[in-house]
Amino acid sequence: MPKVTIVGISKPLEIPSGTSLQELQFEQDVLPFGxxxxxxxxxxxxxxSxxxxxxxxxxxxxxxxxxxxENGHKRRLACQCILTGDITIQPL
Ligand code: FES
Known part of the structure; x- marks a missing residue:
């Protein structure tokens, strides 16, 4: 399963390939969602990465x-992302 490494959180999270990062809203204190x-x-x-x-x-x-x-090219909205491999992210 792909790993989601979040800066500031010690242990990477694993979610199945093809899953929306919106699933992270069910993990406590990982990313804010609206x-x-x-x-x-x-x-x-x-x-x-x-x-x-x-x-x-x-x-x-x-x-x-x-x-x-204006540097949006390295930024994404987690609620719109479908994961197919490992990523490292930093909440804004
Ligand atoms: S939660 Fe509103 S844009 Fe992602």
Whole structure:
């Protein structure tokens, strides 16, 4: 199973390939979530490695990330990400 390493959390989490990172909302104090529909930006995160292991961004996700930071190319909305391999992320 792919590993999700989160800066500041000692043990990587494992979730099945093809699973949405939205599942992390059920882990305590890992990432904050709000709307879960690419509208609020609460779940924005920096992807430190493994960007290739996530699905492509939708237009809606790009619009939200553009409003958060002009360097949105390394950022993703966790609620919109489908995991296919290991990643390392940092909550914003
Ligand atoms: S929780 Fe609102 S954009 Fe992800």
């Amino acid at each position: 709307c879960c529909s690419a509208a609020c930006g609460t779940c924005a995160m920096e992807v430190l 493994g960007m290739e292991n996530l699905n492509p961004k939708s237009e809606e996700e790009n619009d939200v990330l553009d409003n958060i930071d």
